[in-house]
Amino acid sequence: MASPSVVESPSANARRVVHCGDAITWLREQKVLAGASVITSLPDVSELGGLDIASWTSWFEAAAELTIASTPDDGVTIFFQSDIRHAGLWIDKGAMVARAAERAGASLLFHKIVCRKSPGTLTIGRASYSHLIGFSRDVRPSLRRTTADVIADAGFMPGQKSMGVNACIDACRFILNETTTRTVVDPFCGFGTVLAVANSLGLDAIGVDLSAKMCRRARNLEIGA
Numbered sequence: 525m526a527s528p529s530v531v532e533s534p535s536a537n538a539r540r541v542v543h544c545g546d547a548i549t550w551l552r553e554q555k556v557l558a559g560a561s562v563i564t565s566l567p568d569v570s571e572l573g574g575l576d577i578a579s580w581t582s583w584f585e586a587a588a589e590l591t592i593a594s595t596p597d598d599g600v601t602i603f604f605q606s607d608i609r610h611a612g613l614w615i616d617k618g619a620m621v622a623r624a625a626e627r628a629g630a631s632l633l634f635h636k637i638v639c640r641k642s643p644g645t646l647t648i649g650r651a652s653y654s655h656l657i658g659f660s661r662d663v664r665p666s667l668r669r670t671t672a673d674v675i676a677d678a679g680f681m682p683g684q685k686s687m688g689v690n691a692c693i694d695a696c697r698f699i700l701n702e703t704t705t706r707t708v709v710d711p712f713c714g715f716g717t718v719l720a721v722a723n724s725l726g727l728d729a730i731g732v733d734l735s736a737k738m739c740r741r742a743r744n745l746e747i748g749a
């Protein structure tokens with residue numbers, strides 16, 4: 525998996541590689557991420573400077589579809605996304621990734637609600653919950669291993685738009701229990717929360733981010749799960 529700028533952080537048991545560049549280009553180059561599952565949070569409109577809401581919506585759904593299409597049939601794609609309010613209307617990112625999954629031929633495995641703030645907290649622009657939503661073409665989870673569909677506390681978040689550590693643990697455990705994939709890819713890795721949690725649970729991790737600063741953070745973040 526070649527990339528213009530690769531940072532490797534070998535750890536005792538699990539490997540981490542962070543590629544600095546555009547995730548869309550990188551995913552297209554990989555074609556299929558053999559042996560891997562994906563956990564990611566696609567960037568919000570506020571993170572793609574200059575795009576209007578309609579352009580961002582098209583970009584987001586195309587990026588979600590490409591991410592799911594790049595995940596192998598025996599892997600899962602898990603999104604952690606927080607709804608936003610724009611011009612008085614809610615934008616449901618859970619529905620957006622669900623539309624992308626349908627186009628990519630993947631089925632819904634779970635749809636959890638993760639509380640980023642205590643239930644009852646009033647918010648203005650960004651919901652107090654996030655969707656943790658998983659899709660696959662071939663994986664069918666065991667009914668004997670049902671897990672909670674509400675995660676009451678997202679856990680530590682290294683940055684404002686980061687994925688909570690408890691949500692990362694839940695997603696990584698799903699991959700460990702329900703798939704044979706042992707590498708986690710986060711194509712929009714930000715602080716590297718997913719990568720650090722995956723490594724702490726013994727999974728190899730590959731991250732991509734456009735920002736060199738985020739790539740440095742993602743290389744260095746350590747979290748004990």
Ligand SMILES: C[S@@+](CC[C@H](N)C(=O)[O-])C[C@H]1O[C@@H](n2cnc3c(N)ncnc32)[C@H](O)[C@@H]1O
Nearest residue numbers: 546547565567686687712713714715717733734
């Ligand atoms: C929602 S944040 C990810 C947060 C991350 N899950 C965490 O726990 O910190 C989205 C990230 O996508 C990155 N990004 C935006 N556009 C990108 C692109 N085209 N390719 C790769 N990364 C991109 C941003 O720099 C940002 O770090």
